[in-house]
Amino acid sequence: VTSALLVGLQQCVSAPVLSTSAQLQVYSRDFGGLKKCLPLAVASVRSEEELCRAIRFLRAERVPMTLRGAGFSCHLGTLSDSVIIENRPSEDETVRLSADLVEIPARLRWRAVVNQLEASRLMPPVLTYSLSPTVGGTLSVGGFGARSIAAGAQVDQVHGLRVVLPDGEAIECSPEKNADIFRLALGGMGRIAVIERATMATTPLRPMVKLSSRRYASFAVAEEQLQTEEADYFFVECRGHDVQSHAGVSAEIQDVFSSESVVPREFFQAPSAAFGQDDVIHVWCDYFVDGSALGSMLEYLDTYLQREGLDRIHILAIRTPRSPNSRAFRPLKKFSGNRYFGIGVFYAVPRGDERLLRDARKAQRDLLERCLHLGGRPYLCGAHDLDENGIESIYGEEYEEVEQMRDRLDPDGLFNRPPNPARLPAA
Numbered sequence: 145v146t147s148a149l150l151v152g153l154q155q156c157v158s159a160p161v162l163s164t165s166a167q168l169q170v171y172s173r174d175f176g177g178l179k180k181c182l183p184l185a186v187a188s189v190r191s192e193e194e195l196c197r198a199i200r201f202l203r204a205e206r207v208p209m210t211l212r213g214a215g216f217s218c219h220l221g222t223l224s225d226s227v228i229i230e231n232r233p234s235e236d237e238t239v240r241l242s243a244d245l246v247e248i249p250a251r252l253r254w255r256a257v258v259n260q261l262e263a264s265r266l267m268p269p270v271l272t273y274s275l276s277p278t279v280g281g282t283l284s285v286g287g288f289g290a291r292s293i294a295a296g297a298q299v300d301q302v303h304g305l306r307v308v309l310p311d312g313e314a315i316e317c318s319p320e321k322n323a324d325i326f327r328l329a330l331g332g333m334g335r336i337a338v339i340e341r342a343t344m345a346t347t348p349l350r351p352m353v354k355l356s357s358r359r360y361a362s363f364a365v366a367e368e369q370l371q372t373e374e375a376d377y378f379f380v381e382c383r384g385h386d387v388q389s390h391a392g393v394s395a396e397i398q399d400v401f402s403s404e405s406v407v408p409r410e411f412f413q414a415p416s417a418a419f420g421q422d423d424v425i426h427v428w429c430d431y432f433v434d435g436s437a438l439g440s441m442l443e444y445l446d447t448y449l450q451r452e453g454l455d456r457i458h459i460l461a462i463r464t465p466r467s468p469n470s471r472a473f474r475p476l477k478k479f480s481g482n483r484y485f486g487i488g489v490f491y492a493v494p495r496g497d498e499r500l501l502r503d504a505r506k507a508q509r510d511l512l513e514r515c516l517h518l519g520g521r522p523y524l525c526g527a528h529d530l531d532e533n534g535i536e537s538i539y540g541e542e543y544e545e546v547e548q549m550r551d552r553l554d555p556d557g558l559f560n561r562p563p564n565p566a567r568l569p570a571a
């Protein structure tokens with residue numbers, strides 16, 4: 145990287161541009177930590193203005209750029225051997241309420257959004273398990289959580305977006321305006337634009353939840369509850385021992401004083417999640433299937449229960465979106481019935497244990513094959529082994545549509561095209 149490039153980039157942003165090997169280490173991996181790739185430089189942008197300036201400058205210099213939120217994905221999409229643009233909130237960045245909608249700067253992390261909305265006795269309808277990812281990061285992949293049983297995905301809550309295109313121009317988009325860009329930016333893995341702000345639904349804050357938990361001898365016997373449960377919050381999980389389900393209904397004041405089990409809604413949230421530890425590789429991937437495939441998938445999962453290195457399996461029931469075509473890389477080709485299912489299989493492998501790492505990756509490959517065979521699809525932010533050909537073969541016309549839009553908006557191929565994982569060394 146030339147010093148002229150660093151000087152030019154520094155003129156675009158207020159935070160110091162990072163370029164020493166020590167500063168870049170943390171950006172050389174994602175949360176999963178499977179591969180390592182040292183970028184040339186990292187520019188943290190803290191406003192739309194800085195973002196547009198940085199993109200325009202890098203484009204004029206013909207330098208490839210990769211966009212990074214909090215780096216919580218495991219699919220290598222935030223790695224780069226060129227320049228990383230990191231989307232970081234500034235101290236004074238706040239959400240803006242208007243009626244029952246909220247406009248959120250996409251570089252905010254969800255924790256900050258939750259805290260700010262709480263002051264107005266509101267909350268987002270769906271939150272992911274960890275609140276550490278950025279709003280733009282989860283809207284680029286989908287965003288699912290325990291409330292998905294009642295409210296679907298986070299992308300289903302979006303009414304409008306402000307996006308920055310690969311030429312550095314910012315535009316508004318919605319189902320009515322620039323509708324193609326709106327649709328392909330949601331769940332689009334940052335392939336066509338940066339999500340700068342999102343206008344999203346809110347719901348009244350209900351801090352407490354009436355909890356009902358059940359234990360099962362296997363996933364297969366939890367199927368009936370997965371197919372029929374009608375709670376406000378729900379997941380089924382195994383953390384190495386037996387399978388447990390947790391269903392929650394927003395509590396009323398009188399419930400708090402009753403004998404029923406009432407817990408804070410944070411029960412359904414991860415306590416906190418630090419960025420991936422260096423001594424562990426997270427081979428995490430989620431798979432989506434519909435109701436007709438769930439039984440076979442659960443039986444298959446039961447063969448995984450006691451496997452070495454398996455941290456947990458986590459299953460969500462997700463309400464079918466009202467408008468099934470409203471995002472790129474849909475979780476299922478066709479939605480049927482009122483719900484579909486997200487199955488997360490999380491391996492934690494001590495770094496250096498090559499045998500366990502091989503087993504974990506093979507396990508995920510087998511699960512992917514089974515999921516595809518049953519008509520399902522993977523969650524693209526996970527640690528799958530799919531290259532572009534693999535993604536194309538799964539998503540077909542949807543992939544083509546994203547690529548055509550990408551060619552139109554980024555003809556020089558400079559924007560958010562991370563390096564080929566096959567060419568990266570292991571971390």
Ligand SMILES: Cc1cc2nc3c(=O)[nH]c(=O)nc-3n(C[C@H](O)[C@H](O)[C@H](O)COP(=O)(O)OP(=O)(O)OC[C@H]3O[C@@H](n4cnc5c(N)ncnc54)[C@H](O)[C@@H]3O)c2cc1C
Pocket residue numbers: 175210211212213214215216217218221222231250251271272273274276277278279280281282284285286287288289333334335337338339340414417525560
């Ligand atoms: C501990 C943990 C718990 C998780 N729990 C859940 C869960 O419950 N439900 C769930 O759905 N997911 C969950 N995830 C996955 C997580 O939501 C996704 O990986 C998400 O993409 C991470 O957001 P990020 O800000 O870290 O994005 P990054 O990992 O930095 O980026 C992910 C992708 O999005 C692109 N991107 C980032 N910001 C933008 C933007 N503003 N505009 C356009 N593209 C952008 C990047 O280029 C990259 O391709 C979890 C992950 C971890 C590590």
